[in-house]
Amino acid sequence: xxxxxxxxxxxxxxxxxxxxxxxxxxxxxxxxxxxxxxxxxxxxxxxxxxxxxxxxxxxxxxxxxxxxxxxxxxxxxxxxxxxxxxxxxxxxxxxxxxxxxxxxxxxxxxxxxxxxxxxxxxxxxxxxxxxxxxxxxxxxxxxxxxxxxxxxxx
Amino acid sequence: xxxxxxxxxxxxxxxxxxxxxxxxxxxxxxxxxxxxxxxxxxxxxxxxxxxxxxxxxxxxxxxxxxxxxxxxxxxxxxxxxxxxxxxxxxxxxxxxxxxxxxxxxxxxxxxxxxxxxxxxxxxxxxxxxxxxxxxxxxxxxxxxxxxxxxxxxx
DNA sequence: TGGGATAACATGGGATTTCATGGGAAACAA
DNA sequence: TTGTTTCCCATGAAATCCCATGTTATCCCA
Numbered sequence: 001x002x003x004x005x006x007x008x009x010x011x012x013x014x015x016x017x018x019x020x021x022x023x024x025x026x027x028x029x030x031x032x033x034x035x036x037x038x039x040x041x042x043x044x045x046x047x048x049x050x051x052x053x054x055x056x057x058x059x060x061x062x063x064x065x066x067x068x069x070x071x072x073x074x075x076x077x078x079x080x081x082x083x084x085x086x087x088x089x090x091x092x093x094x095x096x097x098x099x100x101x102x103x104x105x106x107x108x109x110x111x112x113x114x115x116x117x118x119x120x121x122x123x124x125x126x127x128x129x130x131x132x133x134x135x136x137x138x139x140x141x142x143x144x145x146x147x148x149x150x151x152x153x154x
Numbered sequence: 155x156x157x158x159x160x161x162x163x164x165x166x167x168x169x170x171x172x173x174x175x176x177x178x179x180x181x182x183x184x185x186x187x188x189x190x191x192x193x194x195x196x197x198x199x200x201x202x203x204x205x206x207x208x209x210x211x212x213x214x215x216x217x218x219x220x221x222x223x224x225x226x227x228x229x230x231x232x233x234x235x236x237x238x239x240x241x242x243x244x245x246x247x248x249x250x251x252x253x254x255x256x257x258x259x260x261x262x263x264x265x266x267x268x269x270x271x272x273x274x275x276x277x278x279x280x281x282x283x284x285x286x287x288x289x290x291x292x293x294x295x296x297x298x299x300x301x302x303x304x305x306x307x308x
Numbered sequence: 309t310g311g312g313a314t315a316a317c318a319t320g321g322g323a324t325t326t327c328a329t330g331g332g333a334a335a336c337a338a
Numbered sequence: 339t340t341g342t343t344t345c346c347c348a349t350g351a352a353a354t355c356c357c358a359t360g361t362t363a364t365c366c367c368a
Binding site for chain 1: 189194195207210211213214215216217221222223224225226227228229230231232233234235236237
């Protein structure tokens with residue numbers, strides 16, 4: 001799973017190192033790289049590996065073919081996503097339009113969120129992280145064990 | 155499960171031995187190590203193995219995708235967590251920012267709490283343990299057998 | 309049940325590898 | 339050509355691996 005947060009530099013060619021911990025998460029797919037698309041909630045990018053895209057595909061295909069939500073998801077995710085391959089050193093080249101959407105130029109912050117991750121402008125992320133932390137503290141009680149008991153837990 | 159309390163030294167490289175009893179709890183995961191993140195309740199660290207993180211992921215994904223609390227929790231847990239691998243002798247290297255959050259430098263106290271554990275500054279923990287004991291004494295009557303027996307718990 | 313032998317654990321330091329980053333050359337497109 | 343993209347190599351810093359060692363706990367056998 002994608003965990004932790006790391007800020008890496010973007011060089012003049014638009015290249016940025018994907019944190020090593022993220023890379024080791026996506027090996028074994030049909031290509032050596034990640035999927036990235038603009039968030040439709042705000043100025044940051046969403047990303048993940050083949051497994052995530054497979055999950056989204058399953059979810060979409062479980063919906064009615066003419067469900068508006070289905071079409072929105074199809075267009076916003078599959079239509080907007082890019083396959084960004086790693087170079088020999090584990091970097092991707094961030095396309096200009098994606099960089100603009102996220103407002104990143106010199107540095108980019110990778111945030112692991114379990115199954116997926118986000119790419120942020122470092123300053124914007126810092127602001128959001130501060131409020132998120134307080135909010136998480138106030139709302140931690142919303143975390144409930146799934147109704148089904150986790151069997152075989154160790 | 156994680157039980158007992160142990161205080162181990164932190165060397166100049168930031169390495170600290172994870173108590174052997176804790177280590178034997180997390181073997182068999184995708185990596186040989188633990189997840190650790192800063193508590194959002196105070197100056198100590200929270201930790202656990204793959205099973206705990208899987209449980210958190212299940213709990214978070216049971217929430218509405220656009221619940222602000224969900225996004226806050228995702229960032230505060232998965233975004234803040236680190237995967238700390240064991241070296242050949244069962245040590246982890248505590249990142250500086252985590253050590254600062256917990257206020258540890260020379261020694262760290264590992265506290266087993268069943269499904270997860272905490273890492274404390276030894277003096278701070280001693281203080282809290284005193285008040286926690288008193289609190290437990292006052293509230294011992296709240297301990298009740300679960301209405302439904304926990305299946306498959308080990 | 310004592311006491312020596314053995315294994316497990318926590319700790320220290322040096323050597324090696326990985327990681328993030330920079331720049332140049334070659335392939336490609338317009 | 340001219341600008342862009344991809345591949346390849348170099349480098350410093352940081353993290354990891356490997357070996358050594360004292361100490362504690364456990365085992366085994368008389």
